[in-house]
Every structure is written in structure tokens, then in C-alpha cells.
Amino acid sequence: MSTLIRSALTVLMLFSAAGMGSAGAPESTLKEIAETGVIRIGYSAEDIPFSYRMPDGTVTGYSTDLCVRVVDLLRQKLGLATLAIEYVERTPRNRVAMLRDGKFDIECVASTNNAERRKSVAFSYSHFVTGTQFVSLKKSNLKFIDDLAGHSVAATSGTTNIGQLNSINRARGLHIAVMPVESHAAAFKLVAEGRASAFVMDGILLAAMIAASDQPDDYALSTDVLGQPEPYGLMMRHDDQDFKDVVNGALTEIYRSGEIGPVYSKWFTKPIPPNGINMRLPMSSELRELFAEPSRSYD
Known part of the structure; x- marks a missing residue:
């Protein structure tokens, strides 16, 4: 048609x-x-x-x-x-x-x-x-997916990103404690307050949240992406x-x-x-x- x-x-x-x-x-x-x-x-x-x-x-x-x-x-x-x-x-x-x-x-x-x-x-x-990336506090020095091993990582419920994170976690045996949350803002806040080591989400949305934050220089986007764009x-x-x-x-x-x-x-x-x-x-x-x-x- x-x-x-x-x-x-x-x-x-x-x-x-x-x-x-x-x-x-x-x-x-x-x-x-x-x-x-x-x-x-x-x-x-x-x-x-x-x-x-x-x-x-x-x-x-x-x-x-x-x-x-x-x-x-x-x-x-x-x-x-x-x-x-x-x-x-x-x-x-x-x-x-x-x-x-x-x-x-x-x-x-x-x-x-x-x-x-x-x-x-x-x-x-x-x-x-x-593509899916993660944001973390720059001082945590988390750049790659494997760096998340043993850490608590937030992800928004109902997104494809949380599924990607769970799949990688199982496949690589990273023992990540996945923290489902209701909103992007709530997940970002967990990272800002040090209650989660990282937040997994679409890279473009994370970049926007970093830019809009009070202290953009405090945050870093991951080098790795979780799957293809x-x-x-x-x-x-x-x-x-x-x-x-x-x-x-x-x-x-x-x-x-x-x-x-x-x-x-x-x-x-x-x-x-x-x-x-x-x-x-x-x-x-x-x-x-x-x-x-x-x-x-x-x-």
C-alpha cells in the first residue's frame, strides 16, 4: 500500500x-x-x-x-x-x-x-x-558494562532498557542489583544521591538529563552501549x-x-x-x- x-x-x-x-x-x-x-x-x-x-x-x-x-x-x-x-x-x-x-x-x-x-x-x-547507555557519578569511574558488576543500577519500569539490562546481567553473571523505578527523574535522583551506582536509559535522554541538572560536570555517560542503536x-x-x-x-x-x-x-x-x-x-x-x-x- x-x-x-x-x-x-x-x-x-x-x-x-x-x-x-x-x-x-x-x-x-x-x-x-x-x-x-x-x-x-x-x-x-x-x-x-x-x-x-x-x-x-x-x-x-x-x-x-x-x-x-x-x-x-x-x-x-x-x-x-x-x-x-x-x-x-x-x-x-x-x-x-x-x-x-x-x-x-x-x-x-x-x-x-x-x-x-x-x-x-x-x-x-x-x-x-x-542506543542504551548508563549514567553515573563521574567520581565512581564506571565506564563499561562490566564495571557495573555487583552494583545497584536503576532502570525505568516499562522500558526496553530494563530488559536489556536484565539480559546482560544474566548472560555475563554480573550480579547487578536492578532497581526498577516509575520515572526517569526518580532513577536519575537515585544516582545523584548515591543510592544507585548508575541509571540505564537511552543515551540521548540521559544526555538531556545531565545537561539539565544542577551540576552537569558531576556525571558521566558510559563508553559502552547496551546493544545496537x-x-x-x-x-x-x-x-x-x-x-x-x-x-x-x-x-x-x-x-x-x-x-x-x-x-x-x-x-x-x-x-x-x-x-x-x-x-x-x-x-x-x-x-x-x-x-x-x-x-x-x-x-
């Missing part, structure tokens, strides 16, 4: 008259959006610079900006004068259940698209690529191909038009609100290749 966005007339002709699916999820997200004039976006309060909440309550970030643009293209294709966005907070632990239960329509954060997770949800074309995608429900095609068509337009360049630069090479941190991370050649051929982001 072509990844080009279907016209509003064609899309609407394909809608069935069916109502809600199991657990409150709409059988057709596009039909629900067209009828209500509302799209619900799942967001994170803490995933700087992808999705986070400002002190005034505003939801912002790189993934948020992309989704706002996708929503505008969707509005145009559906012929709607307006399309309101309702932001719904989710956590790593509950995001899949909330999506599948219809609490929101698309998750615009920093969720890893891998084979295991695709058993439960669908993903858009990729918008970022990163994996892509981030916008998360959607299974069995809703029409909506997925529209989202992927919109992303393809954003990528190939060059619009993605300024959006990326805004969040990764310039100071960002509210504290003016700068990721200083130019776009990688790998990501440029994904933007040039978005459909290649699937394995």
Missing part, C-alpha cells in the same frame, strides 16, 4: 459505520477524529527534548512539534476547519495499555520501535535513533492501517520537503526552554538516511 496520504474523500469512503472496539478504542481512529474534531496525543512530562511539560503546563518538545505538524496535515486532508489537540499524560509503564484502551490516539514521545514492542502496538516511520517512532494502535498510512504520509512530506531540518535543529543544536540547555547534537548521517527514505526504518 502506498505511503502517500489518501484524500479525505477516499479515506472517509473506507470508514465503516462501526462504533467503538474493545476497551473503548475506536475501530477507526480517522473516523473518530473526523466526527469529533479532536485528536488525543499521548505525552511525557519528562522526556526532554522529545516530549515534556513546561512550568506553565504547556506540552512541548521535538516529538510534540512533529506531531503538531502531522495533525495540521491530517486536518487539511480531512477537510476540517479546525482540529483540536487534547494532550494526555502517560508513563513508560502504562503507555501501551492506555493507547490500546483508547485513552489517546497517538503517542508522540521517545518510544523505541523494536520487534517485541510491535507485537502490541504499531509504529510510524522513525524520527530518531539512539534502535529507532524511535510515533506509537499507534494495531489494526488501524488507514490512520498509520496517513501519519506515515505526513511524516514523509515533512522529511522530504526539508521541513525536518529546522525542526531538528531547534531541539538538538540550539538552547531549548525552559532552562536554555543545548544538546549540541548535529543530525547524524544515519538519521539523514532515514529521513531520505523513511520506509527503510522498518526491519
Whole structure:
């Protein structure tokens, strides 16, 4: 099936008259959006610079900006004068259940698209690529995975990172005491207070947390990565191909038009609100290749 966005007339002709699916999820997200004039976006309060909440309550970030643009293209294709966005907070632990239960329509954060997770949800074309690392206090001199042997290491529940850590721990017999926590902020705090030796998470998110901390020079990112880099995608429900095609068509337009360049630069090479941190991370050649051929982001 072509990844080009279907016209509003064609899309609407394909809608069935069916109502809600199991657990409150709409059988057709596009039909629900067209009828209500509302799209619900799942967001994170803490995933700087992808999705986070400002002190005034505003939801912002790189993934948020992309989704706002996708929503505008969707509005145009559906012929709607307006399309309101309702932001719904989710956590790593509950995001899949909330999506599948219809609490929101698309998750615009920093969720890893891998084979295991695709058993439960669908993903858009990729918008970022990163690998799993760990952060520790610089004075601890922990650089490599084997350095974590016998230490307590925090990881956020509901992430792929905790699974990677558990697998390596078993395979290498490192006797790491894995500490599951509810949020990235809580895990980082354990390291800052010396109650955990390290925190395992996506390298880009750790770099942002270090940059936003009170004492960035106190922390160090690991030299090792826990597995191959994996892509981030916008998360959607299974069995809703029409909506997925529209989202992927919109992303393809954003990528190939060059619009993605300024959006990326805004969040990764310039100071960002509210504290003016700068990721200083130019776009990688790998990501440029994904933007040039978005459909290649699937394995």
C-alpha cells in the first residue's frame, strides 16, 4: 500500500459505520477524529527534548512539534476547519495499555520501535535513533558494562532498557542489583544521591538529563552501549492501517520537503526552554538516511 496520504474523500469512503472496539478504542481512529474534531496525543512530562511539560503546563518538545505538524496535515486532508489537540499524560509503564484502551490516539514521545514492542502496538516511520547507555557519578569511574558488576543500577519500569539490562546481567553473571523505578527523574535522583551506582536509559535522554541538572560536570555517560542503536517512532494502535498510512504520509512530506531540518535543529543544536540547555547534537548521517527514505526504518 502506498505511503502517500489518501484524500479525505477516499479515506472517509473506507470508514465503516462501526462504533467503538474493545476497551473503548475506536475501530477507526480517522473516523473518530473526523466526527469529533479532536485528536488525543499521548505525552511525557519528562522526556526532554522529545516530549515534556513546561512550568506553565504547556506540552512541548521535538516529538510534540512533529506531531503538531502531522495533525495540521491530517486536518487539511480531512477537510476540517479546525482540529483540536487534547494532550494526555502517560508513563513508560502504562503507555501501551492506555493507547490500546483508547485513552489517546497517538503517542508522540521517545518510544523505541523494536520487534517485541510491535507485537502490541504499531509504529510510524522513525524520527530518531539512539542506543542504551548508563549514567553515573563521574567520581565512581564506571565506564563499561562490566564495571557495573555487583552494583545497584536503576532502570525505568516499562522500558526496553530494563530488559536489556536484565539480559546482560544474566548472560555475563554480573550480579547487578536492578532497581526498577516509575520515572526517569526518580532513577536519575537515585544516582545523584548515591543510592544507585548508575541509571540505564537511552543515551540521548540521559544526555538531556545531565545537561539539565544542577551540576552537569558531576556525571558521566558510559563508553559502552547496551546493544545496537534502535529507532524511535510515533506509537499507534494495531489494526488501524488507514490512520498509520496517513501519519506515515505526513511524516514523509515533512522529511522530504526539508521541513525536518529546522525542526531538528531547534531541539538538538540550539538552547531549548525552559532552562536554555543545548544538546549540541548535529543530525547524524544515519538519521539523514532515514529521513531520505523513511520506509527503510522498518526491519
